[in-house]
Amino acid sequence: MALSPSRGYVASSTLQDLDDSSLPIFNVERVQLQFSISSDFVAAQVANNVLVLALSTGRILRIDLDSPADIDDIDLPKKSSETGLIRRMFLDPSASHLIITTTFGENYYLHTQSKQPKPLSRLKGVTIESIGWNPSLPTASTREILVGASDGNIYETYIEQSNEFYRREEKYLKSVYKISDGSVTGLWVSILDSRPDVRRILVASPNRLLHFAGRIGRHGQEGSGSIFTKLFETEAPTVQEGTDNVSSAPSALEISPDPPNTSLGEEGLEDGTFAWLTGPGIMYGGLQSSTDVSNLGIRTFNNIKAFDRLKIPASENASGRKRPTKDPIQGIALTQWHILAFVEGRIVAINRLDDRIVYDQLVLDPSQNAIGLFADQKKNTFWLFTKQEIFEIVVNDEERDVWKIMLKDQKYDAALRYARGATQKDAVATASGDFLAGKGQFLEAAAVYGKSSKPFEQVALLFIDEDEQDALRKYLMTKLATFKRNFIMQRVMIASWLTEIFMTKFNNLDDTITTKAELVAQTNTAETKDELANVRSEFQDFITRYKGDLDSKTTYEIISSHGREQELLSYATAINDYNFILSYWVQRERWSEALDVLKKQTDPSIYYKYSSVLMIHAPTELVDILMRHPDLNPRNLIPALLNYTKDNAGPLSQNQAARYLVFCINQLRSTDAAIHNTLISIYASHPAPSEAALLGYLSAQSSHPPPSYDADFALRLCIQHSRVQSCVHIYSLMGQYASAVSLALKHNEIDLASLVADRPADSNPALRKKLWLAVAKKVISQQGTGSIKTAINFLKRCDLLRIEDLIPFFPDFVVIDDFKDEICAALESYSRHIDTLKTEMDESAATAESIKDDIKRLDRRYAIVEPGEGCRVCGLPLLSRQFFVFPSCQHGFHSDCLGRKVVDGSGLTTRGRIRELQASIGRGGSGARREREVRELDALVGKECVLCNDFAIRLIEEPFISDMDNKDEWAV
Numbered sequence: 001m002a003l004s005p006s007r008g009y010v011a012s013s014t015l016q017d018l019d020d021s022s023l024p025i026f027n028v029e030r031v032q033l034q035f036s037i038s039s040d041f042v043a044a045q046v047a048n049n050v051l052v053l054a055l056s057t058g059r060i061l062r063i064d065l066d067s068p069a070d071i072d073d074i075d076l077p078k079k080s081s082e083t084g085l086i087r088r089m090f091l092d093p094s095a096s097h098l099i100i101t102t103t104f105g106e107n108y109y110l111h112t113q114s115k116q117p118k119p120l121s122r123l124k125g126v127t128i129e130s131i132g133w134n135p136s137l138p139t140a141s142t143r144e145i146l147v148g149a150s151d152g153n154i155y156e157t158y159i160e161q162s163n164e165f166y167r168r169e170e171k172y173l174k175s176v177y178k179i180s181d182g183s184v185t186g187l188w189v190s191i192l193d194s195r196p197d198v199r200r201i202l203v204a205s206p207n208r209l210l211h212f213a214g215r216i217g218r219h220g221q222e223g224s225g226s227i228f229t230k231l232f233e234t235e236a237p238t239v240q241e242g243t244d245n246v247s248s249a250p251s252a253l254e255i256s257p258d259p260p261n262t263s264l265g266e267e268g269l270e271d272g273t274f275a276w277l278t279g280p281g282i283m284y285g286g287l288q289s290s291t292d293v294s295n296l297g298i299r300t301f302n303n304i305k306a307f308d309r310l311k312i313p314a315s316e317n318a319s320g321r322k323r324p325t326k327d328p329i330q331g332i333a334l335t336q337w338h339i340l341a342f343v344e345g346r347i348v349a350i351n352r353l354d355d356r357i358v359y360d361q362l363v364l365d366p367s368q369n370a371i372g373l374f375a376d377q378k379k380n381t382f383w384l385f386t387k388q389e390i391f392e393i394v395v396n397d398e399e400r401d402v403w404k405i406m407l408k409d410q411k412y413d414a415a416l417r418y419a420r421g422a423t424q425k426d427a428v429a430t431a432s433g434d435f436l437a438g439k440g441q442f443l444e445a446a447a448v449y450g451k452s453s454k455p456f457e458q459v460a461l462l463f464i465d466e467d468e469q470d471a472l473r474k475y476l477m478t479k480l481a482t483f484k485r486n487f488i489m490q491r492v493m494i495a496s497w498l499t500e501i502f503m504t505k506f507n508n509l510d511d512t513i514t515t516k517a518e519l520v521a522q523t524n525t526a527e528t529k530d531e532l533a534n535v536r537s538e539f540q541d542f543i544t545r546y547k548g549d550l551d552s553k554t555t556y557e558i559i560s561s562h563g564r565e566q567e568l569l570s571y572a573t574a575i576n577d578y579n580f581i582l583s584y585w586v587q588r589e590r591w592s593e594a595l596d597v598l599k600k601q602t603d604p605s606i607y608y609k610y611s612s613v614l615m616i617h618a619p620t621e622l623v624d625i626l627m628r629h630p631d632l633n634p635r636n637l638i639p640a641l642l643n644y645t646k647d648n649a650g651p652l653s654q655n656q657a658a659r660y661l662v663f664c665i666n667q668l669r670s671t672d673a674a675i676h677n678t679l680i681s682i683y684a685s686h687p688a689p690s691e692a693a694l695l696g697y698l699s700a701q702s703s704h705p706p707p708s709y710d711a712d713f714a715l716r717l718c719i720q721h722s723r724v725q726s727c728v729h730i731y732s733l734m735g736q737y738a739s740a741v742s743l744a745l746k747h748n749e750i751d752l753a754s755l756v757a758d759r760p761a762d763s764n765p766a767l768r769k770k771l772w773l774a775v776a777k778k779v780i781s782q783q784g785t786g787s788i789k790t791a792i793n794f795l796k797r798c799d800l801l802r803i804e805d806l807i808p809f810f811p812d813f814v815v816i817d818d819f820k821d822e823i824c825a826a827l828e829s830y831s832r833h834i835d836t837l838k839t840e841m842d843e844s845a846a847t848a849e850s851i852k853d854d855i856k857r858l859d860r861r862y863a864i865v866e867p868g869e870g871c872r873v874c875g876l877p878l879l880s881r882q883f884f885v886f887p888s889c890q891h892g893f894h895s896d897c898l899g900r901k902v903v904d905g906s907g908l909t910t911r912g913r914i915r916e917l918q919a920s921i922g923r924g925g926s927g928a929r930r931e932r933e934v935r936e937l938d939a940l941v942g943k944e945c946v947l948c949n950d951f952a953i954r955l956i957e958e959p960f961i962s963d964m965d966n967k968d969e970w971a972v
Contacts, residue, residue, distance in 0.1 A: 023396050023397070024359065024396065025338075025349070025358060025359060025395065025396055025397065025398055025400065025401075026338075026340075026347070026349045026358070026359040026361075026393055026394070026395060026396070027393070027394045027396065028347055028361055028363050028384070028391050028392070028393055028394075029391065029392050029393075029394055030389060030390075030391055031389075031390040031391065031392055033390070034068060034069065035071065037055070037388070038057075039055045039056045039057045039059075040055070040056045040387040040388060041053055041054065041055060041056075041371055041385060041386070041387050041388070042054050042055065042056050042085055042086050042087075042371070042387075043086050043087065043088050043089045043100075043371060044089070044371055044372065044374065044383070044385040044390075045089045045090065045091035045098070045374060046091070046374050046375075046376050046381070046383050047091045047092065047093050047094065047095040047376055047377065047378065048093065048094050048095035048376065048377075048378045048379065049064065049065045049066055049095075049376065049378070049379050049381075050062065050063070050064055050065065050091070050095035050112075051063040051065055051383075051390075052089060052091055052098060053385075054086040054089055054100070055086075056080075056085060057080065058075060058076050058079065058080035058083070058085075058086065059073060059074070059075055060073075060074040060075070060076070060086070060089075060100070060110070060117075061073060061074075062074060062098075072115055074110065074115050074116075074117065076100070076102075076108060076117055077108070077116075077117060077118075077119060078106070082104075083102045083104050083106040084102040084103035084104030084105075084106065085102060085103050086100055086101075086102055087101050087102055087103045087127075088100075088101050088128065088129075089101075090128065090130075090131040092131075092133040092138075092142070093133065093377040093378055094138035094378070095112060096111065096112045096138040096139070097109070097110075097111060097112070097133075097142050097159070098110040098111075098112075099120070099128065099131060099159075100117060101127065101128040105124060105125040105126065105127060106119065106124065107119070107120040107123040107124065107126065107128060108120060109159050109161070109169050111161045113161075114161060118161065118162075118169045119169075120157075120159070120168075120169055120170055121168055121169075121170070122157065122168060122170040122172075122173035123147065123155070123157070123170065123173060126147070126149050126153075126155070127149055127150040127151070127183075128147055128148070128149060128150075129148050129149060129150050129183045129184055129185055130147075130148035130184050130185055130186050130187045130204075130253070131145060131146065131147055131148065131187060132145060132146035132147075132148070132187030132188055132189040132201065133145055133189065134189065135189055135190050135191045136191075140160070140161075141158065141159060141160035141161070141223070142157075142158065142159040142160070143158060143222070143223070144156060144157075144158055144223075144226075144227050144228065145157060145158070145159070145189075146176070146187050146189060146201070146228065147187075148183070148184025148185070148186070148187045148203070149183065149184060150183040150184075151183065152178050152179040152180060152181070152182060152183060152184060152205070153175050153177075153178050153184070154175070154176055154177040154178065154179075154184055154187070154203065154232075155173055155174065155175050155176065156172075156173070156174050156175075156176045156226045156227070156228045156229070157170045157171075157172065157173045157174075158170065158171040158172055158223040159171075160223065171223045171224075172223075172224075172225065172226065174226045174229065176226060176228045176229050176232045177203070177232040179203065179205050179208070179210070181205050181206065181207045181208055182205050182206045182207065183205065183206070184203060184204070184205060185204050185205060185206060185251035185252055185253065186202065186203070186204030186251070186252055186253020186254075186276070187201070187202070187203060187204070187253070188201070188202040188253060188255050188274070189201050190271060190287075192213065192289070192290075192291075192293060192296075193289065193290075193291055197215050197216055197218065198213070198214065198215055198216075198293060199212075199213070199214070199215075199216050199228070199231060200212070200213045200271075200287075200293075200296070201213075201228075201231070202253060202274060203237070204251060204252070204253035204276055205251065206242070206249070206251040206278065206279070207241070207242045207278070208239055208240065208241055208242060209239070209240040209242070209253070209276045209283070209301075210237040210238070210239055210240075211237055211238040211239075211240070211296070211297035211300055211301065212231060212232065212235050212237050212238075212297075213235065213293040213296045213297060214231045214234060214235035214293060215230065215231065215234075216228055216230060216231050217229060217230035217231075237297070238296075238297025238298055238300070238301060240276075240283070240301045240304060242276070242278040242279075242280070242283065243278065243279075243280045249278070249279030249328040250277060250328060250329065250330050250331065251276075251277055251278060251279075252276075252277040252331065252332060253274065253275075253276055253277075254274070254275045254277070254332050254333055254334045254375070255272060255273070255274055255275075255287075255334065255377070256272035256273040256274075256275075256334040256335070256336060257272075257334065257335070257336065257375055257376070257377045257378070257379075257380045258272075258377055258378055258380070259272075259336060260336070260380055271287035271288075271289055272286075272287055272334075273285065273286055273287065273334060273352065274287055274334075275332055275334050275339055277329060277331070277332045279309075279328050280306075280308060280309055281306060281307050281308040281309040281310075281311075281329070282306070282307045282309075282329065282332060282339060282341065282350075283304055283305070283306045283307075284304065284305055284307070284334075284339065284352060285300060285301070285303050285304035285305060286300070286303060287300060288300045288303070305352075305355070307339070307350055307355055309326060309328060309329055309343075310326070311355065311357070312326070312329075312341070312343055312348055312357065312360075313357075313360065314326055315344040315345070315346065315362075323344075326344070327343065327344050328343075329341045329342070329343045330342050330343060330370065330373075331370070331372050331373035332373065333373050333374065333375040333382050333393075334375065335349075335375075335380070335382065335395055335398060336380070336398055336399070337351065337352060337353065337398050337399065337402060338350060338351055338352060338358065338359075338398065339352060340373060340375075340382055340393060341373075342370060342372075342373040342384060345362055345363060345364035345365065345366065345368065345370075346360060346361060346362050346363060347359070347360075347361050347363050347373075347384065347393060348360050348361075351401075351405065353402065353405040353406075353409070354405050354408070354409075358401075363384065363391060364386060368386050368387075368388075368389075369386065369387060370384060370385065370386050371385040371386060371387065372384075372385055380395070382395065399418055400420075402414075402415075402418040403415045403416075403417075403418040403419040403420075403424055403428060406418065407427070407428055407431055410435060412428060412431065412432035412435065412448075415428045415432075416428045416429065416432070425451070426451075426452050426453045429448050429449070429451045429452035430449075430452040430453070430454050432445075432448045433445045433446075433448040433449040433452055433454065433459075436448060437449075437462065442463065442466060442468040442470075442471035443468075443470060443471050443474055445471065446459075446463070446468075446471040446472070446474040446475035446478065447474060447475075447478055449475055449478070450474070450475050450476075450477070450478020450479045450481070450482060451478060451482060456479065459475055460472065460475070460476075463475060469501060469504065469505065470505075472501065473498065473501045473502070473505070476494050476497060476498050476501070477498065477542065479494060480494045480495060480498070480546060480549070491546075491549040492549055492550070492551055494549075495546050495549040495550045496550065496551065496554055496555065496558065498542060498546075499550065499555055499558050499559065500558050502535070502538075502539045502542070502567070503558060503559060503561075503562040503564055503567065504562070505535055506532070506535065506536070506539075506562070506564055506567065507562055507564075509528055509531060509532040509535065510532070512525075512528050513525045513528050513529060513532070536566075536567075539567060539570070540570055540574075543570065543571050543574040543575075544574050547571075547574050547575050550571075550575075552575060552577065555571055556568070556571075556580075559571060568584070569581055569584065572584070578597060578600075578601055578603075578606055579606065579609070581597050582594055582597055582598060582606065582609075582610050585597065586610065586613055586614075589617070591614065591617050591618040591621075592618075592621075594610070594614065594618075595614065595618060595621050595622065595625065598610065598614070598622075598625060599625045599628075604629075604631065604632050604633065604636075607625075607626065607629065607632055607637070608632075608636045608637065611626075611637050611640035612639060612640040612643055614640075615640045615641065615643065615644040615656070615657070616643065616644055616647070619644055619648075619656035619657075620656055622656075623656045623659055623660045626660055627660065627663050627667075630668055634660070634661070634664045634668075634670060634672070634675050635672055635674050635675065637660070638674060638675075638678050641657035641660065641661065641678060641682075642657070642678065642681070642682075644656065644657050645657050645658075645682050645685070649687060651688070652683070652686050652688055652690075652693050655682065655686070657678075657682055658679060658682050658683070658693070661675055661678060661679040661682070662679065665679065665708075670708075671708045672708070673708055673709060673710055675708075676701075676707075676708045676709035676710075677709050677710055677713050677714070679697065680694065680697070680709055680713075680714045680717060681717055683697060684714075684717040684718055684720075684721045684723050684726070685717070685721055691723050691725050691726050694718075694723060694726050695725055695726060695729060698714075698726060698729050698730065698733075699729070702729075702733055707733065711730055711733065711734055714726075714730055715727060715730045715731070715734075718730060724743065724744065724747045724749060724752075725749070725752060727740075727743055728740045728743055728744050728749070728752055728753075731743065737760060740753075741753045741775065745775065745778045748782075750775065750778065750782075753775050753778070861887050862887065863885040863886075863887040863890060863892075864890075865878060865879065865883075865885060865892060867879070869892060871883070871892065871893055871894045871897050872891050872892060872893050872897075872947060873893055873894065873897035873898070873900075873901060874894060874897050876894070878892045878893075878894065880894075881894055881895075881896075882894070882895045882896075883895060884898050884941070884942045886942075886944075886945040886948070888945075888948075889945050889947070889948045891945050891947050891948065893946070895941065898941055898942070898946065899914065899918070899937075899941045901946045901951075902914065902940070902941050902943075902946065902951070903915065905946065905951050905954060905955070910940060913940065914937065914940055914941065917933050917936060917937040917940070918937065920933055921933055921934060921937065
């Protein structure tokens with residue numbers, strides 16, 4: 001289908017401008033041999049970068065082009081006079097096997113690892129014209145191959161190199177088929193679809209091309225028998241008749257080389273292309289591939305093309321005029337995209353896609369004859385051989401113009417595949433989009449237009465005029481993906497437009513579903529619902545991918561204007577705008593949805609912002625969520641908790657604010673005074689009369705002093721809300737026992753006052769007595785005259801109170817008989833106490849007299865020191881320096897020796913004081929202070945004998961032998 005230029009078609013002249021390649025696709029270069037040739041070439045072959053030349057002398061040169069300096073020079077086993085000249089050679093694609101045929105009908109086999117050609121005795125006399133190599137090469141043997149003869153016979157043979165003299169190289173030779181219209185000029189065998197038992201065979205003659213496809217036979221051992229006989233016997237060939245052929249015109253069958261990469265040709269063919277040379281021209285086509293081989297030949301030949309020899313311009317003679325006659329094409333070779341033809345000394349390249357001649361170069365003079373044109377199937381190289389020279393047809397960027405031809409043929413996918421660079425691809429995309437739009441395939445055109453440079457406004461208006469909103473949406477999506485990040489304005493505008501288009505689409509689909517359901521009962525709207533789900537999924541992907549290109553304010557306005565609640569929330573979720581989502585649900589009082597969103601948040605500020613309203617309407621659920629987030633700062637939640645408590649009159653056990661604060665205190669170990677004060681405020685202000693919860697909290701805090709709450713604040717609250725027991729408890733913790741007792745008595749809490757009065761215990765008996773007197777006064781005043789004995793029994797709980805302390809509290813009219821027993825008991829107690837004091841006084845007087853006697857005796861106490869008596873520590877004479885003598889035990893010590901012993905055995909305090917005094921006295925000085933220090937030092941050092949008293953008893957823990965002693969003295 002032709003496309004008008006106004007709709008984006010790129011004319012051929014314009015396409016030429018898009019190709020910047022300056023080098024020709026083909027170029028014929030003469031090969032310079034590194035050795036001299038003494039005779040002419042008579043045959044040649046090339047495969048897998050191996051070049052084989054046959055000379056007229058019977059020599060064969062085998063050259064590895066990777067190392068051309070190493071040349072194998074091979075001779076036939078017999079002289080050329082016996083075998084004739086080498087007529088042709090056949091080299092398999094892997095260059096492993098070479099078959100040589102001569103003019104006398106002698107045939108030889110040469111393996112790549114050998115330099116000794118072996119005669120093929122079974123093939124003697126057979127004029128070989130073609131060989132169909134086994135597709136399983138390379139192998140050590142040729143395996144099963146087909147040999148085409150000049151008499152029309154096709155033979156099957158199996159050639160394996162042997163070093164045994166009497167063993168033939170061919171395991172067998174069998175004629176499997178015969179054509180009736182001349183020699184077999186071409187053979188090709190391949191495996192179909194990796195099925196080892198299925199073969200495709202092409203057989204060429206001068207006038208016919210035969211296509212076989214079918215199963216082959218199998219034998220127990222490889223090489224034991226023919227495998228192609230079954231195929232030729234059971235399968236009828238598909239025949240392609242050629243036009244009338246000149247009998248002398250060359251005929252050949254060529255197959256395209258292996259592709260240099262894994263990409264397929266323009267037809268997507270696995271097996272490449274074939275070309276059949278006949279007298280009138282060239283017939284070629286793709287080798288179709290299919291699992292069904294029954295009609296494979298028909299499908300292959302249905303797509304065959306013919307290139308007439310007359311399309312090649314005539315050659316010019318020496319005078320520059322066109323030759324009146326045209327010689328037939330002498331040889332052909334296939335490249336990936338072209339046919340190389342050798343005709344009248346020229347190399348002509350024909351593009352297989354459009355039969356256009358892209359190269360025509362005169363190579364040989366009229367006097368020169370060519371041996372043939374050959375292709376290296378593996379390496380994609382092409383060669384022309386004459387008797388004296390070798391030419392290489394160099395291929396340069398053969399695919400460069402393929403996209404143009406595909407574009408002209410409206411094969412846009414293939415054209416895009418082979419287009420290079422942005423300019424070529426854009427030309428293909430534009431033409432493809434115009435073509436699709438012209439056919440009404442707007443969705444497909446939108447995807448292509450989005451990758452082209454066709455003006456944005458033209459494409460957008462096209463879809464708008466055609467009312468193709470889906471195509472417009474797809475185009476905008478594709479275009480948005482192609483814009484770079486720095487195209488900020490364009491991306492924002494397109495993204496906003498897409499949002500509007502999506503919303504319109506949603507509304508249209510909803511209207512369609514509603515309308516169908518209203519008009520026709522039991523209408524199946526599943527298809528529309530599925531489309532709605534798909535569009536919604538597409539919108540979700542859109543906002544997720546391009547959320548950075550959407551202005552949030554504009555997008556919210558667009559979606560809100562269409563009333564699309566679900567899409568509004570989807571967008572807010574995509575951009576993580578949880579404030580908007582929560583605000584949306586809160587405004588609609590959808591508390592469960594709001595909580596579902598809140599529980600997924602990690603930003604503490606969101607919890608602080610929405611806790612007030614959620615605490616009122618969903619307190620239990622909110623507190624459950626808050627307790628799962630220990631990272632929150634409870635102080636910031638206090639306003640919400642107090643606001644909830646203000647309007648909550650339920651039981652304190654169900655108060656969620658108190659529940660959360662208790663969790664913070666007990667589980668999170670919060671010591672924040674604000675948290676504790678808030679909990680006290682909730683407990684104290686609750687209308688329930690019970691103070692159990694508040695007292696429980698205060699008691700728990702008192703067990704871990706100091707408390708975390710503000711005692712003054714707590715006391716004011718408890719007083720304000722008449723929480724007497726709690727006030728008393730707080731007063732007690734503050735040490736204000738008098739205030740605690742006074743408050744308890746003021747509210748007639750006698751037992752509570754008694755408990756507080758006992759708390760000073762033994763630390764302050766005077767205060768305790770004072771408190772109990774206050775309790776006694778209250779008790780006596782309450783009991784009156786009728787229960788004085790009961791009041792006295794109550795006050796017996798304190799051992800500090802005496803009857804005389806209580807008498808002032810009794811009324812004046814109280815009869816003494818009511819507490820006569822108590823007064824008598826008190827008097828008797830006083831009498832016993834006086835007797836005890838008298839006894840103690842007598843004992844004290846006796847003790848004083850005894851002390852006086854001891855003091856008098858001390859004045860007369862002395863000790864005798866013998867002239868040679870030594871120190872009990874160092875053993876030196878005692879009188880040599882200042883000393884101490886203990887009269888009770890007569891032990892004497894030098895003062896410094898005794899001081900060291902005392903220091904070693906004393907505690908840290910005594911030891912430090914002795915050293916401090918010694919240092920002070922050692923510094924010198926005089927006066928009362930020195931005398932006082934000397935007396936104190938003497939008192940500390942001479943307090944007791946270190947050998948007799950407690951000091952000696954402590955030495956029992958020390959070993960008899962010290963580290964300073966000689967242990968050998970203790971040896972037994």
